[in-house]
Amino acid sequence: MTAGQAWAVLIGAIGVYEVLSADGELLSEGVKRARGRHWSANVAVAGAVLTTAAHLLDVLPDRVDPFSAGLRVVRPLRDRR
16 A cells, blocks of 8 residues: 555545544544543643654654654564564
8 A cells, every 4th residue: 555545545534434423523522622631631632643743744853753663663573474
């Protein structure tokens, strides 16, 4: 699968979910609820969103990008097959 195909699948799945979700269950509404629970949840959610955005925009060096760090662990395990 190419990156373009993966983006198409992700966007399609999110679109279908948003159309079919119950009232009050949009992804953005779930994030809003999570952020309102406790200040630590607000920090965790904001950190996850900002970290993901920074990764996708490729503005973090690999050594501090948690997604890249995860891949450094998972890829060798995958490649051992």
